[in-house]
Amino acid sequence: MSTPRFIDIHALQTVPFSNLNRDDQGAPKTVIFGGAERTRISSQSWKRAIRRKVEHILGDPAVRTRRVVRGVAERLEQQGWSQEEAEAAGRQVARSAGNGIKLERSRDEQDEEVLTTSVLLYLPEAGMDELTAIAAEHRDAVVAEEKKPENKRKGVLPGEAIAEVLGHRNGTINLFGRMLAELPGANVDGAVQFAHAFTTHGTRVEYDFFSAVDDVEQQLGIPGSGHINTAMFSSGTFYRYANIDLRGLAANLGKDTATARELVTVFLNAFITELPTGKTTATAPASVPDLVHIAVRDDRPLSFASAFETPVQSEGGHITPSLSAVDSYAGSVNALLGIDHRLWSGHTIAGEDKETTRLGDRHESFAALVAAAVTTAYDKEAE
Numbered sequence: 001m002s003t004p005r006f007i008d009i010h011a012l013q014t015v016p017f018s019n020l021n022r023d024d025q026g027a028p029k030t031v032i033f034g035g036a037e038r039t040r041i042s043s044q045s046w047k048r049a050i051r052r053k054v055e056h057i058l059g060d061p062a063v064r065t066r067r068v069v070r071g072v073a074e075r076l077e078q079q080g081w082s083q084e085e086a087e088a089a090g091r092q093v094a095r096s097a098g099n100g101i102k103l104e105r106s107r108d109e110q111d112e113e114v115l116t117t118s119v120l121l122y123l124p125e126a127g128m129d130e131l132t133a134i135a136a137e138h139r140d141a142v143v144a145e146e147k148k149p150e151n152k153r154k155g156v157l158p159g160e161a162i163a164e165v166l167g168h169r170n171g172t173i174n175l176f177g178r179m180l181a182e183l184p185g186a187n188v189d190g191a192v193q194f195a196h197a198f199t200t201h202g203t204r205v206e207y208d209f210f211s212a213v214d215d216v217e218q219q220l221g222i223p224g225s226g227h228i229n230t231a232m233f234s235s236g237t238f239y240r241y242a243n244i245d246l247r248g249l250a251a252n253l254g255k256d257t258a259t260a261r262e263l264v265t266v267f268l269n270a271f272i273t274e275l276p277t278g279k280t281t282a283t284a285p286a287s288v289p290d291l292v293h294i295a296v297r298d299d300r301p302l303s304f305a306s307a308f309e310t311p312v313q314s315e316g317g318h319i320t321p322s323l324s325a326v327d328s329y330a331g332s333v334n335a336l337l338g339i340d341h342r343l344w345s346g347h348t349i350a351g352e353d354k355e356t357t358r359l360g361d362r363h364e365s366f367a368a369l370v371a372a373a374v375t376t377a378y379d380k381e382a383e
Contacts, residue, residue: 002298002343004246004377007264009271010304011240011289012322013197017206018285019233020276021045027205027232034309036202039234043194045276046240051172053270054263060170061125066116068131069094069103075132081139088146089135091115096155097162100182122178124170134161171263174252175244191249192242192267193301199236200308200322206233233283237318239308239326240289242271243301246377261378268294268370288350290319291326292366293359294373295345299337304329323354331358344376 019028021041031040055061065071069090076086094103094117102118134157135142141156167186169178177190207230214226244267249260272292275285295302307329312321334342345360348369356362363369 002340004296004298004343006246006297006299006301007244007268007373007377008293008295008297008301008303009242009244009268010291010293010326011272012200012237012291012319012326013240013287013289014237014319015235015275015285015287016283017233017235018279018283019231020278020280020285022232022278025232028234030203030205031196031198033198034311036311037204038199038201038311039203039236039238040199041197041238041276043196045278046197046274047176047194049274049276050267050270051176053274054172054175054266055170057266057270058171058262060172062122062170062172063125063128064120064122066118066120067114068117068121068128069115071128072132072135075129076136079132079136085139085143085146087115089139089142091153092138092142092145092155092157093131093135093162095153096157096159097166098159098183119180119182121166122173122180123166124168124173127165127168130165130168131162134158134165169252171259171266174249175263175267188252189248191245191252193245195241195303195305197238197240198305198308199318200239200325201236201311201314201318203234203236206235207231208233231279231282233279237290237322239305239322240271241303241305243303245301257378261374264377265370265374268373269366272366272370288366289348290350291323291347291356291359292369293326293330293345293347294369295360296343296373296376297341298343299341302333302337304333306333320354323349323356327356327358334358344373346372 021029023029029040029042030037072093073086073090076089077083094101103115104118105113106116108114138157145153145156163183163185166183169188173188175192178186178188180186209230211225212227244264253260272289304326307325312318312325315321346363346369347356347359348363348366
């Protein structure tokens, strides 16, 4: 009997005039694919929105930061430590974490000098309290070390305890992984692969000239605007894709099937509903996918990106030809790999007049689709 190994999730989502993920020039990100420029939304951008949603639902947040020194110091100050001793303890957490993690001087938003770690640390939020507790237990050693010249100071906190805290995981770390070359024991192989979203058709950047009125000058009868500028936006129908390695997730969780099932359910739902936040207050592009297709496979993950190597042409819009392209490609590529490797598939689709023939059973809601996929993945595995 075949064992579920991967869950693929695909979506077609029309996003109106917006700039959810911009480049260093403020323009929507792009990619050349099939000889045409497409609007692109990076996997990091969309994944962050999903990660935060998953953590909110589970009540298990993580923090990615270089400001562990400041975080520990602030907690100790709240416990009555002087600012000088608290900051010394924060520095000791970094010095004791491992030889690869260094302290660097940078400027904060008030242009004041702050000490940060040389790398972004990624740990459950509760770990900040644990690091604070370790520092508090060794207050005398911290204070004594601080009296030495700066170039003579060494880490005096228990390194193994610090490394253990930095190696802790929450649900999203088990899903998305963590790479920390400076502390190899903290590395986690991600169970999720997440593709950059791109439009199924060619796009171009739209320039929006705007102005803002100075209310006081207007009341004084002074003509003109108080501010003028140009912003860049685009719109289109995006193909989105991710997959979950069920075996990899099980390994990360120590074969805790109940937790794995919960994580997969929450991730799939968040993939469907969440959007990156770039310029959303100015454009409100609060759409949902027009199509979601989920498949459970026993062999390998399968992207449908190649369905759009030839940009679709508008037929009074791009969603209808995009649906047709996905449906056709799904049929042909599954035939090539062997249809028996697709253990289950289903989809939701917006619009009673839209039909597909190769994407599995139609479900009336996103929740029903996700529930059916998760039931297949875990109940079939248990048979």
